[in-house]
Amino acid sequence: MMRGMIKVSTVFCSFLLALMLQTWFSENLAQGSESEAQTPIEAFQQKRFGMFIHWGPVSLRGTEIGWSRGREVPVEEYDRLYTQFNPTEFDAEEWVRLANEAGMKYLVITSRHHDGFSLWDTKFSDYKITRTPFGRDVMRELRDACLKYGIEFSVYYSLCDWYHPDYPLGSPGGKTEKPRSDMPRYYEFVKNQTREILKLYGPLGVFWFDGEWENPWTREYGNELYAYLKRVQPDLVINNRVSKGRRGMAGTTVDIDENAGDFDTPEQRIGTFNRERPWETCMTLGKQWAWKPGEELKSAQESLQTLLRVAGGDGNLLLNVGPRPDGRIDPGQADVLLEMGTWMGRYGDYIYGTRGGPFKPGRWGASTCRNDRIYLFVMDWPRFGELRLPRVPVEIVSYNSLSQAEVTLRQDLTGLYLSRQDNQVREPATVVELRVPGSAFDIEPMAVEEE
Secondary structure (H helix, E strand, O other): OHHHHHHHHHHHHHHHHHHHHHHHHHHHHHOOOOOOOOOHHHHHHHHOEEEEEOOOHHHHOOOOOOOOEOOOEOHHHHHOHHHHOOOOOOOHHHHHHHHHHOOOOEEEEEEEOOOOOEOOOOOOOOOEHHHOOOOOOHHHHHHHHHHHHOOEEEEEEEOOOOOOOOOOEEOOOOOEEOOOOOHHHHHHHHHHHHHHHHHHHOOOOEEEEEOOOOOOOOHHHHHHHHHHHHHHOOOOEEEHHHOOOEEHHHOEEOOOOOOOOOEEOOEOOOOOOOOOOOEEEEEEOOOOOOOOOOOOOOOHHHHHHHHHHHHHOOOEEEEEEOOOOOOOOOHHHHHHHHHHHHHHHHHHHHOOOOEEOOEOOEOOEEEEEEOOEEEEEEOOOOOOOOEEEOOOOOOOOEEEEOOOOOEEEEEEOOEEEEEEOOOOOOOOOEEEEEEOOOOHHHOOOEOOOOO
């Protein structure tokens, strides 16, 4: 009898210990703990900042990738650009080193855009990089460089293909119909190519899909492809554009239970504050995704403030560059990224591995949190007086200005008030650290009233 009681007690204690450990992991992950993430999507969120690259033979014309086929560039001419494409200055390590110096943690390359050109040595098409005068496998070189520098390698892939004869729609912009097409056979082509990418260059961090908005691509195709690729690589992260749930450029997913995808994809805009559904803003440094000569670029300050507001909303930023036809990243774009990297070298620890909030982003700035710390990024100080934020519903144990400017802080029943002593300091954001008792993540998110 005693032996049976000991056995039951041992089983109960094991169950209780497992329950306690599960609770501990859940609480620490919710706080944005520095411990290793438990799921691939959590690991993705912790990176916060990535490099998007749109590149291909179209850079020879300086027009938009995919979209300029049959519009600015006649179809026949566009489809022959690859025979002239010889980017002899391409250096994968230089690209990845730039991403690393900018503070980016992952890289997403356009393996194939809407124009159907494959940037790797695929065995399922002759319209590919290894059939150009250049002849080298760009994606293999990039994957290897990413491994060397500790940058996570990821891939963009278009589900529409205005070049492929089996895909029903064509250029310009999917507005024409091909006389003969075979969508089921095209779907098998997509499965073959995406599986090939995983086998040749995996494991990937993210498979980033696009082109799902056109009618030939159905929810059934998308959900089946999502499940298929997860079987090939179970820890793969896949965006919501694999299926049909994306709501326009806002990028949010409708009918989440019916549409596959691990995160939302706002485009050319900052997503709204959301801790429940992972999201990533994709945005260009200029106006165009592919390289455009003489293009006006966003400044480093504007790009950094975008990153801070994205992270403050609990999202990631995927910032795009368009390399030149010779294979170099445009020097103007590189200068912006390097300037961002200098700032991120000082303050990146308050962005990576954090969660958004508890103060929601706005014109005033943004905030992130981790464990018992809140990090304020103040970007718009009042000309006179103090910056008022909502009152934190717990005691502020201490505060510290992490920037050059001296900051004073006080809290009463009406709010949290900050003032900056040196108004001559010019920086993208003044960074202030608050320490609170317990978990900062547990503080209910608060909107900041702005005049």
